[in-house]
Amino acid sequence: MNGVTSTSLLLAAAGGGLLGLASAGYLLFEGRIAGVSGVFGRAFEARGEELRVRLGFLAGLAAGGALLRIFAPAAFGAPVATLPILALGGFLVGYGTQLGNGCTSGHGVCGLGRRSPRSLVAVLTFMAVAFATVFVTRHLLGGPSVFGGAS
Amino acid sequence: MRAVAAFVSGLAFALGLGLSGMTQPAKVLGFLDVAGRWDPSLALVMGGAVLVTLVAFALVLRRRAPLLAPSFELPTQTRIDRPLVVGAVVFGVGWGLSGVCPGPALVSLATLSPASLVFAGAMLVGTLAFRAPERILRRAPRPSSDVEASPAE
Numbered sequence: 001m002n003g004v005t006s007t008s009l010l011l012a013a014a015g016g017g018l019l020g021l022a023s024a025g026y027l028l029f030e031g032r033i034a035g036v037s038g039v040f041g042r043a044f045e046a047r048g049e050e051l052r053v054r055l056g057f058l059a060g061l062a063a064g065g066a067l068l069r070i071f072a073p074a075a076f077g078a079p080v081a082t083l084p085i086l087a088l089g090g091f092l093v094g095y096g097t098q099l100g101n102g103c104t105s106g107h108g109v110c111g112l113g114r115r116s117p118r119s120l121v122a123v124l125t126f127m128a129v130a131f132a133t134v135f136v137t138r139h140l141l142g143g144p145s146v147f148g149g150a151s
Numbered sequence: 152m153r154a155v156a157a158f159v160s161g162l163a164f165a166l167g168l169g170l171s172g173m174t175q176p177a178k179v180l181g182f183l184d185v186a187g188r189w190d191p192s193l194a195l196v197m198g199g200a201v202l203v204t205l206v207a208f209a210l211v212l213r214r215r216a217p218l219l220a221p222s223f224e225l226p227t228q229t230r231i232d233r234p235l236v237v238g239a240v241v242f243g244v245g246w247g248l249s250g251v252c253p254g255p256a257l258v259s260l261a262t263l264s265p266a267s268l269v270f271a272g273a274m275l276v277g278t279l280a281f282r283a284p285e286r287i288l289r290r291a292p293r294p295s296s297d298v299e300a301s302p303a304e
Contacts, residue, residue: 008172008192015171016196020203022163024211029156031217032224034164036253041278045286049153056154058257060161065261067162068169076259077175079266080250090256090270092245094277097253100238101226104252105164107239108197113204114212114225121231125239126246133247134183 023109026057035106036061037097100126153219165258171196174259176250183247245277 026034030053043054068075079086097103100122102111107126111119172178173196181190216222246252249270251259256274259267 004190004192008190009195012171012192012195013199015167015169015173016199016201017203018163018167018170019196020200020207022160022167023200023204024207025163026157026160027208027217027223028211028214029160029217029219030153031220031222033226034160036164036257037278040253040257041282044279044282052154053157056157057161057164060158060163061165061254061257062161062261063158064162064165064169065258068165068174068258069261072169075169075172075174076262076264077177079264079270080176080180081248083265083269086249086251086266086270087273089245089249089251090273091277091280092241093249093251093253093256094245094274094279095281096238096241096243096245096277098238098278098281099234100242101228101235103242103254104197104246105254109200109204110208111226112197112201113208115205116226118226118228118231118235122235122239125236126243129240129243130183130247131185133244134180135186137248138180138184139186 019105019109020113023105023113027110033102033106033110035102035110037094037103038101038106041098096126156219164254167200168254168258171199173252174255176255179246179250179252179255183250 023034026032032053034057039054039057043051043058046054081089093103097106100107102119102122104126107116107119107122112123168174172193178190179193181188182193184190211217212223242252251270253274256267256271260271
């Protein structure tokens, strides 16, 4: 599972390039940042055309998921945590990305792309904290025996 | 028309996530597990994406306006403040626990698996837990001009 092959490196780079293109397209056509947490969170307050744009992007994500499920089901991996841990993780991801104004896409792909110092700080922070969290759960606590899923 | 362009962007975004391995939580945790059998390949996802956006964003932002919207609406905040850092910390913990960030969470909903539903549901609750009190505190009946709202990242 953790095997690093030239194929996985190539796919990672190609997938990343596609993420960059998708974000650039969103900026070119809509004039906005394609940050998933931002598009998602603000959809609850948007009205009219802005709401339609946000829902369009979210529907595209869902449709892409459906295509992947049909044509490349191996793209989806098994969960790595028990349901309670996933629920906690999901809550923290939802709350944290709203408070911090962005996630891996908004601060990462887009924010770094427009050389935003705020985004650089956010990316370095959430990466460091995620590394530390995995270190604690896998190497200091019980790992899969506590958190479930594959190691 | 604008919704269609947004749809296509979202679709390409989802395929990029699936192609790159971001919808495989075990792979994400393998990347985040520097002290274990570290799988560095996902660094290329952010690397490849930022390489494209660095160039493409600069080109796009030379335009006076986007193709379909009247003007660019980019984040205006520049201060590195407490909410930014605390939010990133909270997000980092959640990402490290689950191996899932918001994009993959929404794309993985297509599997309808219990894990994907629980995660996305909890993410929705976390999102509203922040946004609902914010709205109530602001109290103002939605301003039509949206001036004080900082565009999303």
